[in-house]
Amino acid sequence: MDSDEKDSIKNESIEEEVEEVEPARKKKKVSREDDHEYTVFIKNLSFDTTNEDLKECFKKFGKINYALIVRDNVSGHSRGTGFVQFEKKESVEICLNQAGKIVLQDFTLDLMPALPKGKVKQIEKEKEAKKVEPKDSRNLYLLREGMIMAGSTASEGVSATDMAKRLRLEQLKSSMLKNLTRFISRDRLTIHNLPDSYDDAKLRKMVVAKTGSKPIECRVMRENKPTPTHPKGKSKGFGFLSFSRHEDALAVLRKLNNNPEIFSANHRPIVSFSIEDMNVLKIKERREIRSKLNNPTYQEKLKIKKLKRKENRKNKSENKPAIKGTRKAPKQVEENEDAFSGFASKPGSVPKHRGTFKLKEQSKIHEKSMKTQNKLRRRQKHELEVQQEKQEKKFDRSVKKSKISDKDSLVAKINKYKDLLKGSNDESTKKQKSKKWYVD
Known part of the structure; x- marks a missing residue:
């Protein structure tokens, strides 16, 4: 049988099977x-x-x-x-x-x-409209901000130690956020990889110089054991920065995180939003209220503040314009333009934090990419060295040739000068030399 006849028989058998299996659909x-x-x-x-x-x-x-x-x-x-x-x-x-x-x-x-069908579609639309998106009360979407994935443009040049440190911090965050009383702060940052010489004042100066925004709180965490070299205690290598607005904190994170120009290319700052505990914050608030109530001058200050607020409200109501002007919208933080700063987070309906398994995979991928980059650099160095050696050899050969030629020319000139002195070039002297100059 020909191939065309076989194909036609197969197609007929398939059509018969479809008619038998799917009569209901037809x-x-x-x-x-x-x-x-x-x-x-x-x-x-x-x-x-x-x-x-x-x-x-x-x-x-x-x-x-x-x-x-x-x-x-x-x-x-x-x-x-x-x-x-x-x-x-x-x-x-x-x-x-x-x-x-x-x-x-x-x-x-x-x-x-x-x-x-029309009624079914209407019911589906009504259900979708009634659906309420879950609120991210713990701000888990901010966990993604500043994250650096292996193979991305931000991971180029990151040392293996920095990447391993980032992995450990991500694992620590995921374990901390299992406790439902903990949440991610919108206006407080943690900064890791600080040098030992950095104190509160030096960190504040660096932040103001590099970002242009002044932090409310600027604290370098230290050990409780004072030593002669470190009387305040040795630095733990990380600190906290807090700001009055979320926009300022976000801009600072995007400018400082993984920036190779701040400390060094192999020792970059690791900046992220800090994880806070609701119970601890409540205890702090109660402590502040107690201290204020025990303070005798606080009550007087409160009265002065209330009077000032009333005066401000009266002045605003009196000086209100007839036509209400358009209210200026708050400044939005632009998405990170710098390639080194990592991912930009966006508030989502279903926020999730990464698992440790994926993080381990990312660290392995980064190690492989670092190895390949190091191999390429070694090859490039070797090729450059080989090219330099070839150029040096060519230069040595040309110098040697020039030296040899110079030597030959000098030798020839000296021989000519000797001949002139001897008079070997003059024909008359040649003839005289053939005769005897003495008498027998």
């Missing part, structure tokens, strides 16, 4: 406006039931056009629901009267009249 294509009046919607079906089982179960109520089980588009598994369309409306009424009595594969079926 019948479903012929739709009417009142199709929903002839169909029954069935719930609580077993996931193992097929179209044939459903058809056999509902045969007793009348002739059936089709019986279909609703399946997932991707996996193809049953959703536990289905449709049965009858030829007559009477059979639908009889079937609905038997609701709660029909059992299929040890499952009691729930029967409902089918709805028109």
